[in-house]
Amino acid sequence: MRAHKLLLAIAGLLISDAAVAASGHALPYTYQPDTSNIASMQRGARDFMAYCSGCHSMKYLRYNRIGNDLQIPEELLKSSLMFTSTKVGDQIHSAMPAEASKVWFGQTPPDLTLETRARGASWVYSYLRTFYVDTTRPVGVNNLVLPGASMPHVLWELQGWQVKEAAHEGGEAAEHGEEHHGAPLKLVQAGTLSPDEYEKFVGDIVNFMSYAAEPGKSIRMGVGPKAMVYLLLLLVLCYLLKKEFWRDIKH
DSSP states (O other), X not given: OHHHHHHHHHHHHHHHTSOBOTTSSBOXXXXXXXXXXXXXXXXXXXXXXXXXXXXXXXXXXXXXHHHHHTTOOHHHHHHHTOSSOSOTTSEEOOSSOHHXXXXXXXXXXXXXXXXXXXXXXXXXXXXXXXXXXXXXXXXXXXXXXXXXXXXXXXXXXXXXXXXXXXXXXXXXXXXXXXXXXXXXXXXXXXXXXXXXXXXXXXXXXXXXXXXHHOTTHXXXXXXXXXXXXXXXXXXXXXXXXXXXXXXXXXX
């Protein structure tokens, strides 16, 4: 029984990081965060605050932590990233009233501090890229990764509008359409960004969110190898010391 539980736990850990959508299908896109890329995370922080923080909070992260980790001067932090507070030591809270948002969207928009850890970076990346027009939905759009999502496509001006294409047997795209990078969506109205620019834009946001989910990860990853080298050197010294202690002992 104990071995069975252990196997289930390991399987759960593997699945939690797998690229699987809410529908159970493989995600159309994958994304590998790079939290050593300071410039990308700076852009992601800027864009998250501009497009996401109006509805979503990051209550487990403070503004001054972002400034220190991402090398953003305090004055720039206040002028460009802080829209709901004037104190750099405050947590990041949304300006949207919780009760009113339930009426508007059917639920309160979730806090996003740990979203990439809970769902995976590829899930968030795919989600932000797979909104499509659906006139049957209250907000006029749907999502491949999270069907029935109550969130409107807040980035539509940047990405443009996509439509979902019908598929032939075997998964081929419709006769007059093309499969868009693994997702059966077709861009019918261009946005202000080209598809490649929008991919990078979303990648920067997800990179920032990956940092926000675990701000100390880059420090830990940097200290880890140094600690291993230190322990190996200590092992060698301990071995030599042991030989010195036992050198004159007769067996």
